[in-house]
Amino acid sequence: MTTSQHILTLSCEDRVGIVAAVSGFLAERGDFIVESQQFADLDTGHFFMRVAFQPGEADLGTTTRDFAPVAKRFGMRWTLTDAAQPMRVVIAVSRFGHCLNDLLHRWRTGTLPVEIVGVVSNHEDFRALSEWHGLAFHHLPVGSDRAAQEQRILDIVADAGAELLVLARYMQVLSPELCAALAGRCINIHHSFLPSFRGAKPYHQAHARGVKLIGATAHFVTPDLDEGPIIEQAIERVDHATAVETMVNTGRDVESIVLARAVTWAAERRIFPNGGKTVVFRR
Numbered sequence: 001m002t003t004s005q006h007i008l009t010l011s012c013e014d015r016v017g018i019v020a021a022v023s024g025f026l027a028e029r030g031d032f033i034v035e036s037q038q039f040a041d042l043d044t045g046h047f048f049m050r051v052a053f054q055p056g057e058a059d060l061g062t063t064t065r066d067f068a069p070v071a072k073r074f075g076m077r078w079t080l081t082d083a084a085q086p087m088r089v090v091i092a093v094s095r096f097g098h099c100l101n102d103l104l105h106r107w108r109t110g111t112l113p114v115e116i117v118g119v120v121s122n123h124e125d126f127r128a129l130s131e132w133h134g135l136a137f138h139h140l141p142v143g144s145d146r147a148a149q150e151q152r153i154l155d156i157v158a159d160a161g162a163e164l165l166v167l168a169r170y171m172q173v174l175s176p177e178l179c180a181a182l183a184g185r186c187i188n189i190h191h192s193f194l195p196s197f198r199g200a201k202p203y204h205q206a207h208a209r210g211v212k213l214i215g216a217t218a219h220f221v222t223p224d225l226d227e228g229p230i231i232e233q234a235i236e237r238v239d240h241a242t243a244v245e246t247m248v249n250t251g252r253d254v255e256s257i258v259l260a261r262a263v264t265w266a267a268e269r270r271i272f273p274n275g276g277k278t279v280v281f282r283r
């Protein structure tokens with residue numbers, strides 16, 4: 001029988017005694033720490049911590065109630081979740097389906113710790129694939145009323161009880177209002193090694209520049225295009241003979257791997273926004 005695990009995440013202004021207070025709280029209750037990571041950002045004075053533990057007697061609700069005074073004492077932002085409850089995710093896609101297909105395959109084969117609860121798109125291309133996986137597919141053409149289209153996206157995310165929106169090559173720039181509504185819970189895969197080659201057609205930009213490495217970047221979505229806090233990146237070597245089409249094909253695999261890692265880490269509560277950057281407690 002798998003033993004349940006709870007995940008505590010917290011961030012606060014740094015000071016002496018935070019780790020002792022957290023581990024002491026858990027030890028007193030017979031909670032068994034399985035994994036613990038913390039980071040003190042000496043530049044900002046901020047502290048970040050993630051603890052995965054096998055609970056003793058108390059259930060999630062009781063531990064949540066009992067931890068609140070500790071959190072208050074340190075002015076923490078914190079979450080306490082049950083690792084057995086997968087994060088609910090909506091995926092957005094446009095015309096390139098390799099990242100969507102990869103996420104759906106990993107989910108269906110049990111190698112992506114999420115519950116995918118819907119797909120939205122401004123095109124019809126991936127309705128069949130989504131419905132084959134038994135998922136609701138929402139075709140939301142941008143059209144003239146962008147605000148209404150974006151409100152539909154928000155409604156679908158809310159109605160599905162989704163905690164995360166994944167832009168899996170969704171090629172529409174989200175408005176500042178939508179970015180604000182989804183702050184810290186909308187991840188995009190950009191098909192370049194940011195900060196190089198922002199915007200549309202990054203492989204053509206890379207080819208024209210004659211780079212020797214191409215890559216992909218998963219980042220939180222902010223109003224400034226491709227400027228959001230970076231979560232994960234990866235690269236592949238190319239050379240003078242690499243055609244742009246080959247770059248696109250090579251890039252697809254890198255994009256899929258980078259996005260799957262970022263979604264996995266988000267689902268495992270390993271990612272903390274830290275100003276314009278992130279703290280990621282990788283396994």
Ligand SMILES: Nc1nc2c(c(=O)[nH]1)N[C@@H](CN(C=O)c1ccc(C(=O)N[C@@H](CCC(=O)O)C(=O)O)cc1)CN2
Nearest residue numbers: 170171172173174188189190199200222223224225226
């Ligand atoms: N507010 C944000 N929205 C989006 C971001 C982001 O970082 N902030 N990332 C993009 C994805 N993306 C690159 O990764 C990207 C998407 C779209 C464009 C673009 O120029 N789109 C054109 C329309 C293109 C089309 O319809 O095919 C446009 O919107 O005018 C550039 C980069 C997702 N959204």
